[in-house]
Amino acid sequence: MTDRLLERVRKLLAKAESPACTPAEAEAFTAKAAELIAKYGVDQALLAEADPALDPVGDRIVTVEPPYSRDKAGLLGAVAIALRCKVVHLERRGTARIHLFGHRADLERVELLFTSLLVQAAHGLAAAAVPSYDHPAAFRRSWLVGFTEAVRARLTATEQAAAASAPGAELVLVDRTAAVERRRDETYPKLARLGPRRLAGSGRGQGYAAGRTADLGGSRPLGAR
Numbered sequence: 001m002t003d004r005l006l007e008r009v010r011k012l013l014a015k016a017e018s019p020a021c022t023p024a025e026a027e028a029f030t031a032k033a034a035e036l037i038a039k040y041g042v043d044q045a046l047l048a049e050a051d052p053a054l055d056p057v058g059d060r061i062v063t064v065e066p067p068y069s070r071d072k073a074g075l076l077g078a079v080a081i082a083l084r085c086k087v088v089h090l091e092r093r094g095t096a097r098i099h100l101f102g103h104r105a106d107l108e109r110v111e112l113l114f115t116s117l118l119v120q121a122a123h124g125l126a127a128a129a130v131p132s133y134d135h136p137a138a139f140r141r142s143w144l145v146g147f148t149e150a151v152r153a154r155l156t157a158t159e160q161a162a163a164a165s166a167p168g169a170e171l172v173l174v175d176r177t178a179a180v181e182r183r184r185d186e187t188y189p190k191l192a193r194l195g196p197r198r199l200a201g202s203g204r205g206q207g208y209a210a211g212r213t214a215d216l217g218g219s220r221p222l223g224a225r
Contacts, residue, residue, distance in 0.1 A: 009033045038162035042169050044105035049172050057183045059101045069096040071144035078148045080110045082155035086184045101184040128206050143207035150211025
């Protein structure tokens with residue numbers, strides 16, 4: 001992502017994270033940050049249509065450390081899928097390992113957003129009061145699931161809007177997605193779907209509310225891979 005665009009995103013997020021910023025103002029700033037990142041993804045896709053070498057398909061393995069590594073990996077997967085990447089979970093007990101496939105620009109966007117959202121989720125969890133009737137770990141896992149659901153919905157809507165606003169982009173993005181799927185399938189010709197999770201905690205609603213106002217942008221590196 002260009003330095004100029006990163007600087008614009010940083011400024012928007014700095015305003016949104018200010019203690020003096022109202023929730024409505026914060027949501028407006030963060031929505032603009034997400035819009036800029038989504039537009040960047042579409043612009044890169046259109047530029048690479050004539051020369052695929054400008055934005056090749058790549059992959060990377062990301063390691064997510066405990067605690068709640070499986071739930072954090074779920075957040076990473078939600079961000080990646082919303083940004084047109086494909087996800088393979090390699091290990092989900094203890095330390096989680098996830099293999100991401102996508103075009104270079106999209107993998108870069110996933111890296112940017114996931115790192116920011118991890119920090120925000122940590123702050124949100126620290127501030128969330130666990131009900132006396134609930135187990136802390138169960139509450140926090142369900143909180144992270146709710147947070148992830150809200151983030152996924154917001155990112156998906158923003159990406160769809162960016163694609164719809166650029167003539168011809170939607171067809172280009174379909175072709176790019178097919179190329180990513182081929183790369184994934186060549187690497188893992190036999191994949192099994194993950195089964196649904198059963199969560200007992202009561203934090204889903206609070207997590208969803210936090211995800212509705214989370215900053216959908218960031219500028220920190222992803223950390224361990």
